[in-house]
Amino acid sequence: METTETIKTIDTAYIKRTKNGRINIRSGNKIDLVIKWTIFMLTVLSIMAFFFFDYTGLQLVRAITETAYNLRVMFLEPTLNHFSWGEAFHQIGITVGLGVLATIIGGIIALFLSFMAAENLSKPWISKTVRVVVAFIRAVPTVLWVLIFAIAAGLGSEAAILGMLFHSIAYLVKAFSEAFEEVDPGILEAMRATGSNWWHIVTHGVLPSTFTYLLSWTFLRFEINFGVAVAMGAAAGAGGIGFELFMASGFYFDLREVGFITYAILIIAIVLEVISTRLKDRFFPSSVSN
Amino acid sequence: MTLLQVEGLGKSYESETQVLKNVNFEVKTGEFVSIIGPSGAGKSTLLRCINRMVEINEGRVLFNNLDVGTLKKKELRKLRTDIGMVFQHYNLVPRLTVIENVLHGRFGYKTTMQGILGRFTEEEKEHAFFLLQKLGIEDHAYKRCDQLSGGQQQRVGICRALIQDPKLILCDEPIASLDPNSSKVIMDHLKSITTEMGITCLVNLHQVEVAQDYSDRIIGLKQGEIVFDGMGRLLREEQINHIYGTELRELITV
Numbered sequence: 001m002e003t004t005e006t007i008k009t010i011d012t013a014y015i016k017r018t019k020n021g022r023i024n025i026r027s028g029n030k031i032d033l034v035i036k037w038t039i040f041m042l043t044v045l046s047i048m049a050f051f052f053f054d055y056t057g058l059q060l061v062r063a064i065t066e067t068a069y070n071l072r073v074m075f076l077e078p079t080l081n082h083f084s085w086g087e088a089f090h091q092i093g094i095t096v097g098l099g100v101l102a103t104i105i106g107g108i109i110a111l112f113l114s115f116m117a118a119e120n121l122s123k124p125w126i127s128k129t130v131r132v133v134v135a136f137i138r139a140v141p142t143v144l145w146v147l148i149f150a151i152a153a154g155l156g157s158e159a160a161i162l163g164m165l166f167h168s169i170a171y172l173v174k175a176f177s178e179a180f181e182e183v184d185p186g187i188l189e190a191m192r193a194t195g196s197n198w199w200h201i202v203t204h205g206v207l208p209s210t211f212t213y214l215l216s217w218t219f220l221r222f223e224i225n226f227g228v229a230v231a232m233g234a235a236a237g238a239g240g241i242g243f244e245l246f247m248a249s250g251f252y253f254d255l256r257e258v259g260f261i262t263y264a265i266l267i268i269a270i271v272l273e274v275i276s277t278r279l280k281d282r283f284f285p286s287s288v289s290n
Numbered sequence: 291m292t293l294l295q296v297e298g299l300g301k302s303y304e305s306e307t308q309v310l311k312n313v314n315f316e317v318k319t320g321e322f323v324s325i326i327g328p329s330g331a332g333k334s335t336l337l338r339c340i341n342r343m344v345e346i347n348e349g350r351v352l353f354n355n356l357d358v359g360t361l362k363k364k365e366l367r368k369l370r371t372d373i374g375m376v377f378q379h380y381n382l383v384p385r386l387t388v389i390e391n392v393l394h395g396r397f398g399y400k401t402t403m404q405g406i407l408g409r410f411t412e413e414e415k416e417h418a419f420f421l422l423q424k425l426g427i428e429d430h431a432y433k434r435c436d437q438l439s440g441g442q443q444q445r446v447g448i449c450r451a452l453i454q455d456p457k458l459i460l461c462d463e464p465i466a467s468l469d470p471n472s473s474k475v476i477m478d479h480l481k482s483i484t485t486e487m488g489i490t491c492l493v494n495l496h497q498v499e500v501a502q503d504y505s506d507r508i509i510g511l512k513q514g515e516i517v518f519d520g521m522g523r524l525l526r527e528e529q530i531n532h533i534y535g536t537e538l539r540e541l542i543t544v
Contacts, residue, residue: 184381186377189343190394193373194370204405208386209383
């Protein structure tokens with residue numbers, strides 16, 4: 001009896017209890033409380049917001065049916081009215097071209113910068129400087145960069161590519177340098193111990209170990225750039241399918257053409273995805289079976 | 291002839307803990323020396339001070355009459371080509387083939403451009419295959435390293451060290467991740483490197499009995515200090531107890 005008593009007195013020092021005396025299995029820190037309050041406040045604010053909307057002229061039934069009709073026209077009856085199939089392919093080609101150019105040039109520049117940004121390949125102060133600059137560039141959205149470059153280059157494909165390039169570099173430097181930092185430090189040590197210099201280690205130790213990661217990050221960025229290039233066609237006059245989309249929707253109010261262009265973009269996105277996975281599996285398998 | 295001289299070597303990573311304290315020993319050409327001691331005794335640090343993978347704080351390391359601590363970048367690369375290194379976890383590039391990994395050992399002799407482009411002479415490649423054959427893994431030459439077993443990977447690691455044409459090979463617990471059978475193969479190969487090729491070997495080991503079987507000399511390290519230095523058969527049980535701080539029969543020895 002006496003022993004159990006002592007055990008109890010020792011243990012209670014470590015046990016946290018809730019107000020009604022039950023043993024708490026959460027660590028009971030402030031984070032739980034903060035999350036609870038945040039969710040509560042957001043719920044209250046969301047409900048309140050509905051009471052402050054401007055409901056004048058809202059005809060809910062009509063709005064829903066007309067939206068449904070518009071969507072049906074857009075996606076079930078797509079046609080081309082203002083330009084030909086050949087023209088459509090040409091415009092898609094321009095958009096893809098914008099994406100490819102920004103991704104390839106960005107990828108090459110990012111590769112060299114990421115060697116500087118990776119902590120295991122570079123000096124601490126260089127790595128920190130590159131990281132800070134790159135984080136700043138990444139914090140500003142691509143569209144803003146395009147508009148900033150438009151001041152110098154004028155609205156058009158040049159400004160679009162420069163802006164997309166800028167943001168692509170920043171994005172890829174972060175992704176690449178983190179891939180490099182994942183390389184087994186033992187590999188670097190072993191190569192350093194053979195008398196290899198920095199370039200030998202990078203080209204024959206780091207790059208072969210991370211090549212598939214670099215490739216998949218570049219393809220991911222290409223997909224993003226393709227999407228951005230569509231938007232840039234409309235927003236920055238960069239041309240391509242995005243500009244046709246802008247004209248069809250905002251200028252001609254041609255829902256059928258908007259539908260057609262949306263399908264075209266969707267198909268291109270799927271094709272790019274399939275090509276990228278095929279390429280990766282074929283040439284750079286993560287494991288070989290023979 | 292003395293190949294390696296360590297004089298009053300001291301090393302500390304943070305100012306608090308002294309990893310190595312006043313370490314003195316000499317290694318002659320063609321010797322097979324084992325360093326034993328518990329984890330954290332400073333064995334790995336001692337090895338890495340010799341090819342200056344870690345910087346030396348106090349004392350001197352003389353390799354082939356060169357003061358390792360004072361070498362410039364280029365001279366250090368030259369020194370490292372003379373010292374091969376073998377690791378516990380093999381440290382090969384897993385996505386490259388065996389032959390590519392072996393040829394990494396030649397980078398120390400290459401200019402930057404030759405290295406980047408991977409320009410190796412036919413003699414170097416032939417020598418690589420000769421070494422693979424010697425260690426019995428020539429049939430895996432074109433396989434990727436991540437397809438090999440631990441024992442095979444370690445043999446690739448040894449080939450990479452040998453192709454450097456080194457005077458000394460440092461082995462950092464070469465058999466610590468291997469099964470007893472592969473361990474014997476690896477230790478036999480290391481021993482034959484010393485006896486046949488005359489290359490000096492300095493091996494970190496956990497297994498006292500393996501050290502006694504294979505080495506000409508054993509150095510016992512405890513908390514950064516040498517507590518034993520002599521022939522393996524002179525290592526008495528109470529000295530082993532002193533090195534490891536427990537009774538020998540309480541230790542698991544392979």
